[in-house]
Amino acid sequence: MQFFLDSTDLEEIKRLNSLGIIDGLTTNPSLIYKSKTPFKLLIKKLCDEILGPVSVETVAENSKQMIKEGIKLSKMAKNIVVKLPMTWEGLKACRELSMIDIKINITLCFSTSQALLAAKAGATYVSPFIGRLDDENIDGIELIRQIKKIYNNYSYSTKILAASIRTKNHVTQSALAGADVATIPPKVFSTLISHNQTDRGLEIFNSDWAKSGQKIL
Numbered sequence: 704m705q706f707f708l709d710s711t712d713l714e715e716i717k718r719l720n721s722l723g724i725i726d727g728l729t730t731n732p733s734l735i736y737k738s739k740t741p742f743k744l745l746i747k748k749l750c751d752e753i754l755g756p757v758s759v760e761t762v763a764e765n766s767k768q769m770i771k772e773g774i775k776l777s778k779m780a781k782n783i784v785v786k787l788p789m790t791w792e793g794l795k796a797c798r799e800l801s802m803i804d805i806k807i808n809i810t811l812c813f814s815t816s817q818a819l820l821a822a823k824a825g826a827t828y829v830s831p832f833i834g835r836l837d838d839e840n841i842d843g844i845e846l847i848r849q850i851k852k853i854y855n856n857y858s859y860s861t862k863i864l865a866a867s868i869r870t871k872n873h874v875t876q877s878a879l880a881g882a883d884v885a886t887i888p889p890k891v892f893s894t895l896i897s898h899n900q901t902d903r904g905l906e907i908f909n910s911d912w913a914k915s916g917q918k919i920l
């Protein structure tokens with residue numbers, strides 16, 4: 704499974720990227736608003752830091768404008784993935800931009816029929832929003848499972864990018880359901896490693912080692 708960060712917080716992104724296990728990044732207009740940084744400068748900094756795919760969203764409402772925005776975004780850096788909304792106009796733009804080799808992430812996916820449409824339109828990624836479905840008492844992980852089954856049935860190459868991840872459990876359940884990628888907010892990412900038995904075990908090993916009086920170096 705690939706791990707993307709879902710963030711525009713450059714400090715946090717740098718800190719976590721130094722671990723060497725971050726495969727890409729996703730942004731959205733709300734995260735960009737939160738960063739309070741000029742858009743082009745921010746995208747440049749993000750794409751310089753993360754070498755893998757960086758999703759940046761268009762904001763136009765019709766396909767013609769989306770295509771223009773998509774082309775402009777794709778020229779900002781080699782690793783840009785253009786994020787388009789799950790609308791008929793978004794799908795139209797997805798088809799056109801995919802045909803000129805621009806990678807597309809279809810965002811705001813909440814159903815299997817939408818995921819099918821994204822695959823048909825040639826999207827590189829589709830982003831089912833697990834957390835926002837859970838907010839409505841609908842099982843977001845089940846959606847990932849069903850999309851995986853459908854994509855396997857027809858050998859679609861569109862990758863399932865589990866988004867709107869709120870908990871560590873969302874990450875493991877997405878992996879079990881077969882998501883190709885999980886895009887994870889830094890706060891959730893930091894919890895992936897924690898286990899009280901790990902902390903406790905390390906404490907015991909360190910204390911026993913100290914008592915042994917031995918040295919490695």
Ligand code: E4P
Binds near residue numbers: 709810867
């Ligand atoms: C995905 O690309 C989105 O940026 C993101 O996962 C949305 O998550 P939210 O529901 O926590 O805003």
